[in-house]
Amino acid sequence: MTRRSTSPGARGFALALVLGVAAAATGCAGPGGGSPAVLDKAVELAHWMVGSFDSADQAAQAPDDYLDIHLETVRIWTDRSDGPWLYVEQAAATALDRPYRQRVYHLVRDGAGVRSDVYELPGDPLALAGAWRDPARLAGLGPRDLIRREGCSIWLRRTPTGWVGSTRGQDCASSLGDAVYATSEVTITATSLSSWDRGFDANGEQVWGAAAGGYRFVKRR
Known part of the structure; x- marks a missing residue:
């Protein structure tokens, strides 16, 4: 029998793995970046995804299955030329001042698509809670200060209506509940983001995450 956690952390393990920024294409490749065409795709994705969601x-329609989660994304380190770097906060609507997840994401080229690498903040992340309102608070950090979550990157490809992507196999380790690995599947359009995040035990049984399908986030601004 599938066991599902009802906590925001369990339901929102990787909701925001793939996010972007509204910025102009650089027109040249940077360290770790890609060709201008690929960077343009990353900027398009970013333009769709930056903002408040x-x-x-969905929570009003199915309160037993979904929580009202707020997702905030801003660009940081805008002087870098190796693709967009993003700061992301996720919080339950009932505790917006105490986000349960804070991450930094880096959009980089991967063949003809875009890959979103995932990083944790050093120290106590709550010390930077609310930094999406004032990204300058993150100016004292740099990529070398972050902790990369190996195996948790999202690989994305363009479709006629948006972007779709996922993690790969069982590479993203998870210790939440009885899980040993997690997966995430995302669909992105200009006005919404859907993410289905699940944790599995050693037998491949789902132990956390929504059973009926992914979270549907609406862009508010």
Whole structure:
């Protein structure tokens, strides 16, 4: 029998793995970056995904299965030329001042698509809670200060209506509950983001995450 956690952390393990920024294409490749065409795709993805999102509509329709989660994304380190770097906060609507997940994401080229690498903040992340309102608070950090979550990157490809992507296999380790690995599947359009994040035990049984399908986030601004 599938066991599912009802905590925001369990339901939102990787909701925001793939996010972007509204910025102009650089027109040249940077360290760790890609060709201008690929960087343009990353910027398009970023333009769609930066901003404020929530799952309030879905939570109202199915309160037993989904929480109202708020997702905030801003660009940081804008002087870098190796692809967009993003700061992301996720918080339950009832505790917006105490986000349960804070991450940094780096959009880089991967063949004809875009890969989103995932990083944790050093020290106590809550010390930077609310930094999406003032990204200058992150100016004292740099990529070398972050902790990369190996195996948890999302690989994305363009479709006629948006972007789709996922983690790969069982590479993203998870210690949440009885899970040993996690997966994430995402679909992105200009006005929404859907993410289905699940944790599995050593037998391949789902132990956390939504059973009926992914979270649906609506872009509010």
